[in-house]
Amino acid sequence: MKQSFSRRSFLTKGAIAGAGVIGATAFSETFGKTYTNKIDDQPKLSAPSAIKITDVQYGIIGGSLFVKINSDQGIYGCGEGVDAIRGSENLVDSFGRRLRGQSPFNVHKIFEDIRRGGHFGGGQSGMYVAVLSAIETALWDLSGKALDLPVYQLLGGKFRDKVRVYCDTALYRVRFPTPEDFAKAATDAIKNWGFNALKFDLDYAQDPDKYDRYNWTASPGEISRMYNQLAAVRKAVGPKVDLCVDMHGRYDHVTAQAIASKVGDLNLTWLEEPIPAENFDAFKALTQETSVPISAGENVYLGHGFKQLLDNGVDIIMPDLQKCGGLGEGQRIANLANLYYVPFSPHMVASFLGAMACAHVCASVPNFHLMEWQSYFHTDEMYKKIVIYDEGDWVKDSFVTVSNKPGIGVDLNIEAMREYKRGNAPFFEKTN
Structure with a gap:
């Protein structure tokens, strides 16, 4: 007959053997039972250091790729990639296969292995790095949960408890907003x-x-239209509100010079990408010619x-951590900028999962300035439904409080996300 052995039977038999004159039965029902019950209350998983990745699931909702990395201990981590993610299923499958059996704690090694593995396959930018950003973020989330530590602690600790954000007013949804529309959007926010702190877009194809x-x-x-719109905002909100301006890289050097000169009296926080970011050399001349801070x-x-x-x-760098390489790479970028005495103000167009992930990095670096916040968090119910967060207000008085929960501190509500699945888009498929 096969011998039965478990921690329960071992402890109970040991307790009976040592009971002596007080009686084995009585002892096993008191002392032994108390100990075995305590053991039953503890998880029977292996030590955190032995955790292994089992598979990766992924789905696309809106403009975001969401990944869920599962482990052999029932713990999982979630991450998000944005923009360059359409048609990324093959990449997720490829990365997922490479993750199986690995320890999620080797975040930097896994990141570097996948990045180097794509040297001839697009690993320098675009979809490859956007998908890798989602994977890398999920590894931090999984590691934090396994170690019972928030991500900022894994990144070396925090400089601040709260992260200041600016609201992208999304006035681009109005076909051709007037200066009065600009002023109202500002005062409403x-x-x-x-x-x-607020941000407005100046580029309008229908002008x-x-x-x-x-x-x-x-x-x-x-x-003239650009100046009048911004002047209306400054008049409406006064001198103390940060006013950020985005031109989405849709103008040339001549225009960048002209608008930077025109808005000099409005005390802008920055002028964001008045020229495209492809030609890095062009920024050198522009920043030397203008007094308005240039961000990109x-x-x-x-x-x-x-x-x-x-x-x-x-003057100000604004990486998008959901596509520039993830949280570890975002922190490296911020620390690099710190050597140049340049502020770190990340771009952020993700869900609240991505926003909180970004906030952990912002808390972990000294040169953090502002983080982008989207007005759709307040106007589109989808963003509330697809995540799970029970730590109070998402944002208060222009600050996001960085979660102290293990991992990122925000979970995905996959059942609620099902409502927003479109057509044949992947919905939490497992990698092959």
């Missing part, structure tokens, strides 16, 4: 949600004063790209 859709030089009418980086990948931005004088 302050009144309704308590923000003290009737535009020369044509392909000409990157703004007409005098466009320049949402479409730049990995530390290598940001070194070139920094070498060419960009």
